[in-house]
Amino acid sequence: MMMRADVAGLSFRGRTASIGFARGPFIRISAGENGERVAGEPQDEALALREAIQASSEQIAELASAAGGEAAQILEFQVALLEDEDFIEPIFADISQGAAADKAWSSALDEQIADYTSASDEYLQARSSDLADLRDRVLHILRGGETQAPKIPKTPGGAVICADDLPPSRFLEIDWSAGGGLALLRGSPTSHVAMLARARGIPMVVQLGALPDAATALLDGESATLELDPGTEQITLFERRREAHRKSRASARAILRRPAATWRGERIRLLINIQRVEDLEHADAQYADGIGLMRTEFLLSGPDGMPDEETQYRVYDAVLRWADKKPVTIRTFDAGGDKPVAGFTPEGEANPFLGLRGLRLCLVRPDLFKVQLRALARAAMRGNLKVMFPMVTLPAELEAARALFAETVADLKAEGIGAMLPELGIMVEVPAAAMAIGDFKAAFFSIGSNDLAQYVLACDRSNGALGTLMDPLHPAVLELIVRTAEHGRRAGAPVSLCGDMASDPHCVPQLLYCGLRELSVNAPSLAQIKQTIDRLSHGGSGG
Amino acid sequence: MLETSADGPFVTGKVRLIHVVGMHARPAVKLTKLAKRFQAQISIRASETADWINAKSVAKVMALRAPRDSTIEIKAHGEDAEAAVAALIDLVATDFPDTGA
Numbered sequence: 001m002m003m004r005a006d007v008a009g010l011s012f013r014g015r016t017a018s019i020g021f022a023r024g025p026f027i028r029i030s031a032g033e034n035g036e037r038v039a040g041e042p043q044d045e046a047l048a049l050r051e052a053i054q055a056s057s058e059q060i061a062e063l064a065s066a067a068g069g070e071a072a073q074i075l076e077f078q079v080a081l082l083e084d085e086d087f088i089e090p091i092f093a094d095i096s097q098g099a100a101a102d103k104a105w106s107s108a109l110d111e112q113i114a115d116y117t118s119a120s121d122e123y124l125q126a127r128s129s130d131l132a133d134l135r136d137r138v139l140h141i142l143r144g145g146e147t148q149a150p151k152i153p154k155t156p157g158g159a160v161i162c163a164d165d166l167p168p169s170r171f172l173e174i175d176w177s178a179g180g181g182l183a184l185l186r187g188s189p190t191s192h193v194a195m196l197a198r199a200r201g202i203p204m205v206v207q208l209g210a211l212p213d214a215a216t217a218l219l220d221g222e223s224a225t226l227e228l229d230p231g232t233e234q235i236t237l238f239e240r241r242r243e244a245h246r247k248s249r250a251s252a253r254a255i256l257r258r259p260a261a262t263w264r265g266e267r268i269r270l271l272i273n274i275q276r277v278e279d280l281e282h283a284d285a286q287y288a289d290g291i292g293l294m295r296t297e298f299l300l301s302g303p304d305g306m307p308d309e310e311t312q313y314r315v316y317d318a319v320l321r322w323a324d325k326k327p328v329t330i331r332t333f334d335a336g337g338d339k340p341v342a343g344f345t346p347e348g349e350a351n352p353f354l355g356l357r358g359l360r361l362c363l364v365r366p367d368l369f370k371v372q373l374r375a376l377a378r379a380a381m382r383g384n385l386k387v388m389f390p391m392v393t394l395p396a397e398l399e400a401a402r403a404l405f406a407e408t409v410a411d412l413k414a415e416g417i418g419a420m421l422p423e424l425g426i427m428v429e430v431p432a433a434a435m436a437i438g439d440f441k442a443a444f445f446s447i448g449s450n451d452l453a454q455y456v457l458a459c460d461r462s463n464g465a466l467g468t469l470m471d472p473l474h475p476a477v478l479e480l481i482v483r484t485a486e487h488g489r490r491a492g493a494p495v496s497l498c499g500d501m502a503s504d505p506h507c508v509p510q511l512l513y514c515g516l517r518e519l520s521v522n523a524p525s526l527a528q529i530k531q532t533i534d535r536l537s538h539g540g541s542g543g
Numbered sequence: 544m545l546e547t548s549a550d551g552p553f554v555t556g557k558v559r560l561i562h563v564v565g566m567h568a569r570p571a572v573k574l575t576k577l578a579k580r581f582q583a584q585i586s587i588r589a590s591e592t593a594d595w596i597n598a599k600s601v602a603k604v605m606a607l608r609a610p611r612d613s614t615i616e617i618k619a620h621g622e623d624a625e626a627a628v629a630a631l632i633d634l635v636a637t638d639f640p641d642t643g644a
Contacts, residue, residue, distance in 0.1 A: 077568040077601070080575060086600035112602065123564045124608065130568070192568075276640070301637035338559055340636055342629045 009230040012208050014183070016224040017194035020203030021242040022181025023235070024158030026217035026228060029170075039100030046092055049101040052141040057082050059137065060169060067172045074168050074192040077127075078134045102142040109135035126191040133167025160217040160226070168192045176202055181219035183208055183226045252527050256287045261533045263512050268533055271327075271520040273498055277315060280322050282523035287530075290326035290384075292520020293446065293498040294319060296333055296372070300341045306368060312375035320383030327384045329446065329520075331427065332372055332401075334358050334390040337451075344368065353460070358391025358427075363400055373408040377419035388425040388446055393432055395439045398424070425493075431456050434480035437487045445488055446520070449499030453477050472501050478514055485515030496520050505532040512536070553620035556628040558635045559612060560589075566609035570639045575601045577634055583621030585631070589613045598631065 039045060060079055064072040081087060087108075094104040109131055116128040157178025163170075165186045171193045174180075182197055187206035197204040203221030214228035218238045222245055227234050261268040271292030272285055279285070299307045299315065307315075320328055335341040336357025344365070349355040362369040376387055389401050402424055412419035428434050429448035437445070449472055454461040456477050459470040471477075481497070488495035496518035501507040503525035511519065512533070521529050562570050566589070578585045578598040586595035589609035595618060596603040609615060615635055619627045634640075 073569055073572075076572050080572045080601040084575070084599075084601045084603075086597055087602035115606070119608065121565075121608065121610075123567050124605075127568055127605070278641075298637060298640065301633050301640065338561065340558065340632070342556075342632055 009214075009234055010212065010228045011234075012211060012226045012228070014205040014208035014224050014226065015189055016204075016221055017184075017187065017189040017191070017206045018182075018197035018202060018204035019221045019245075020181065020201060021221065021238070021245065022158055022160050022179060022203050022217075022219040023238065024160055024180060024216065026162060026214045027159045028162045028213070029166075039098070039103075042096050042098060045095045045099070045101040045104075048142060049091070049095065049105060049138075052101070052105075052138045053082050053088070055141050056134070056137045063169050063172050071168065071172055071196055074130070074196065077130055077192075078169075081131075081134060102139055105138055105142065106135055122188060126188040126194075129165045129167050129187065129191055129193065132165065133169050136167075137169065160219045162211060162217075165191075166193050168196055171196055176200060181205075181221065183211070183217070183219055185209060185211060252531055255531050255534050256284060256527045258530075260289075261530050261537075263533055263537045266517055268512070269496070269518040270526060270530055270533075271329075271496065271498075271518065272523045272526060273520050274319070274523075277318055279523060280319070284526045285523045288326075288523070288526060291319065291323060291328045291330075292496050292518065294328060294330045296331060297335055297339055297341070300333060300335060300344060305343065306371070309371050309375045309378075312372060313378050316375055316379035316385070317382050320379055320385060323383060325384055327386060329386040329388055329425070329444075330376060330379075331388050331390055332359065332369070332376075333362055334427075336361050336391075353454070359389040359397055359401060360391060360393075362389075363397065363404075366404060370404065370408055373405050374412060374419075376422065377405065377409045377412055378417065380420045380422040381418045386423040386425060386444060388427055388444070390427045390448070391429060391451075392426040392440075393430045395436075395441065398426055398440055398442060427498075428452065428480075428484050429455065431480065434484055437484050438491075442493060444494045444496070445484055447481055447484055447495065447497040447499065447516075449477070449481070449497055449501045452480060452499070456480065472499070473507060473510055478510060481511070481514045481516065489515065494518055503529065505529065508532050509536055552624075553618055554624040554628045555619075556617045556632045558615050558617070558632040560609055560615050560635055561611065561638050562635075563611060565611045565613070566604060566607055566615075568605065570635075571601050571604040573639045574631065574634060575599055575604055577630055578627065581619070581621070581623045581627035581630070583619040583624040583627045585617065585619040585624075585627050587615055587617050587631075589615055591616070 057079055060075050064075040091104050091108045095101055113128045113131045116124050116131065119125050159180045160183055161174060161180060162183045165184055166182065181203040184206045185208050188194065189206060194204060203219050205219060205221055205224050205226055208226055212228065216229055218227040218230050218234065220238060220241060227238065230238070261270055269289045271290045272288040273293040274280060274291055275295050276298045299312060316330060336345045336355060337353045345361060346356050356364065379385055389398060392398055405424070406421055409419045409421050423443040425442045425444035425446060426433065426440060427448045428437065428445050429451035431452065433440065434452065450461055453470065453472040457470060457474060459466045461470060485495050495516060497511060497516050498520035501511060502519040503521040505528055508529060519529065560566060575598065585598040587598045588595050589607045590613065596607065598604065617628050617631050
């Protein structure tokens, strides 16, 4: 879309795919077509396609190994498609009927591309550029191109590359070491190439529409604008925006680095939730005040089935070592409900969310539960460990778990193995537990707001049809949060909240007003939540 | 669950797709890769009325367009059918982890 032509250069607006700024020469690249192939005998055509597929597989594998990480995963889809017999066989069937290899190949791919492009789902639409990439790569070889990857000439530093759409493999062939940016006429913010651009910090704007040729360009990934052949005034404004962006990012990082968040003079503890040990590798994890929720269900899905004591101990120990003196709250197996585990959770329950899940399930399977408790009791010697039980309804359940844990500790000691009983707390997610919170002799409480809201509102949280009924800020939910927070304050037991609400800047002010002073969020949300609290305490709106 | 059909005994299972964007490229690649490690013939579908499709075909699995929270039904027959169904359920239930699969 053209915005204005009154200043020296033209300005276009698209959609942001990756934030950042690039200023440099404007370079167009295109797919580059060779002539069509003359069909040979069917067996020759089949052989040509087989060889082209093989060569393409090798090129993609080479690109993937050079790029590694996320890029490699993205290219895996293309390799998987080349290895998909259901997909490839009909193409060879066409060839045996006399079709030329290139025509048979591209019509099969075009059909898939059209199918993806017409999808209502943006993620699926975005996959069509992966397919176009694959189509063109194989075609290039079939139509006599070298079997070496077509090289894009080395781009000058900071160039703004313009293309209709850019497949991931072409992105990886461009040398981005000197920066630069990507301006696409079509494309999508959810495409694989957009993920790659974000991962590499390359600014990218998509859906710019038709663009004229130009010598130089300014690409602003934040406001999604592309300015061609800019005048001096445009360049000055662009550099000002670039500088403002740099400062704002630096200030979010600075807030993260501050030791503590405070609100109304009270310390707000910000902890993180982790699903698995690798989550600790997030760059911001180190700024958390500890781990508010470590889920352990991932241990149940290993290739060898139920993890033994040693395997579990090593995982818990690794997390405690990472945390050093900071608190680590580990939740015992929370299987069942929407988290079925073969061989552990019951089958055929009419309503698994109200069934044998969480601590209920662990208490009827003491054989499996004791293995986890043994590993936790040993790990408790290694750091600031707290253990919490999920899906608790009655104080008697907490006491049964405590008794089993104490027995486990005694067994370990009798065997001469170092062990201790850690602090024990409960998840507050069953409304009855929140209503009768004063009856629980727990050292701490953690509000599982996702389940609490779904039980209070009688809304399956995974049922999109319920829409706005599923509102975690409903007064009934907030009342139970207040009740729990007040009890914690009176009893001297810390209360945190570890559901999705804690990671949502719009919910955070309400949670603080409810009396919560500990929130456990996902590591990628940590900076934003800390900034939200910082703005609230400085009289901002918190938005 | 063990059942029988004209093709002989087969094993079935169901699992909810919790992946945030549904059955997209990366989940589909992981699912087909895992399915290919078994000898059994494995079919899946994302709704009770849909046709069964080959779980070893990434193009077909993508074409399911299974959204988040849909229930994936799995059916397998062959020697290692039981292990195949269990492994696939596990993969989907654990949200396609990057390791161990």
